[in-house]
Amino acid sequence: MKITGIQSQIVSLPFDMGGPPATFAGKAWTHLDILLVRVETDEGLVGWGEAFGHAGIQATRAALDGIVAPLVLGRSSGDIAALSRSVLHATHLLGRNGPFVFAFSGIETALWDLAGKRAGQPLARLLGGEVRERLPAYASLLAYHEPALVRRNVEAACAAGYRHIKLHEVTEEAVAAAAEVTRAFGAALMVDVNCAWSVPAALRMADAFAPHDLLWFEEPVWPPEDVHGLARVRARGVPIAAGENTAGLFGFKALIEAGAIDVAQPSVTKIGGIGEMLRVITLCEAHGVRPAPHSPYFGPGLLATMHVIAARVEDPLVEVLWLDMEANPLDPWVRAENGHVRLPTGPGLGCDPSLGVLDRYRVGSVVRTA
Ligand SMILES: [Mg+2]
Incomplete structure (x- = not known):
């Protein structure tokens, strides 16, 4: 060994x-x-x-x-x-x-x-969970800036079967364009702004986005360690997601104790791996916070996230980047179909990269x- x-x-x-x-x-x-x-x-x-x-x-x-x-x-x-x-x-x-x-x-x-x-054994079973072969996924769109392009890509993602769409847009116009489409498809909408704003600016944008009924508003505040600033934005009534830039279990403890988040997003390739992600999920369970891991990956990081979600997350939702890849080292397993990803069920992570x-x-x- x-x-x-x-x-x-x-x-x-x-x-x-x-x-x-x-x-x-x-x-x-x-x-x-x-x-x-x-x-x-x-x-x-x-x-x-x-x-x-x-x-x-x-x-x-x-x-x-x-x-x-x-x-x-x-x-x-x-x-x-x-x-x-x-x-x-x-x-x-x-x-x-x-x-x-x-x-x-x-x-x-x-x-x-x-x-x-x-x-x-597949990792999900090793972690004491069931091997769910299909997991619901959300389409994580990169930043297009142009409302017309945002709309076109949200339409395409909804037509491909996704019922959860996440934007990386920072304007009300772009979010409104997406929201019109997601409402028509009955899909949920999330907005991730990658720590774009000061607390006062984030409060204004939380109010501007309020009519669009976001499933979550991700990382609105700069810097990401301003847990109390984030809690002030959350107090406006919009569900807050964060955690991809949070250091380990104790970083999440600070976020949760400050009342800053509804959704915790540990990232397996950043946080120290699967063990630390499991500790964060346990902490979330103790505080009624939803774990929704960050996983804009196409390699073993995505597989590891999927197995952990299958085994340990009550309300599974896998982040999948909305991209057309020339080749995918994990084909055919993780290509999303009808808004779901297929979990490979071989031993360990389920499959090796091609x-x-x-x-x-x-x-x-x-x-x-x-
Ligand atoms: Mg993010």
Whole structure:
């Protein structure tokens, strides 16, 4: 059960979002970059994980290859909780929320994949849950800005069978255009503004969006750690969602104790992996907060989220990015059909990524061995 090899690899998958590409850090966003983590043990087993990358993928990869992988190599793959404690303690002075925790998240997920493969059980069952083969999903649309484009994509997502739609728009005009369509289809609407506003501005926008009856209003306040500011927006009566930028269990404890959220969104590739996400879900259960994990992923991070949701979330809803991918390493499993995703039910995460797709779209790889 000893960890003998850790490989990081970046695959870059072209996509079409149904409009002009979004920009981030001055660059057009035309490819989805995924940081895959492959962990090998002396039993000959291989586990897969995914570490959060986005525009900072090279930083996460440097943290993984240079610091986190050497801390993990040679250790037992079986005692995931103790290994998490030890690695996160060793790296805590480098940040409790950032590339080092993201990097470890990928390894931790791969260790759960290994645990499931060793036991011959899908992760959902290993977590004590039922393996639900289909899970309801929501279409998470990127930012289009133009109300006409927003409308066109919301119509397409509703026509594809989604009954939950999330926007990344910041104007009342764009939200109103979407709301007209979702109302006609009987679909729920959520709006995510990625921490766009000060508290006074967020209060004004909460009032502006109020007629559209949002299922949730996501991360309205800058900075994300202003839990009391977020609680003031929630007091306006709109359900608040947050958590993708929250550091671990104690970050969620602060959000919940401040009365800031209705919906908690732990992100498995960012928070430290599956174990920390399970702790957050338990905390949510104790406080009547709905867990709705953040999962705009197309790799093992999405699979891990789906298994955790299947096993542990009473009211399941899986976030799926509204994109047309040139290739998907998890095909055919996670392509949404009629607003639902299919959970692969093999041992561990249920399926391995397609090696053919990885070979075709890989843009870099580093192997570390014990
Ligand atoms: Mg979000």
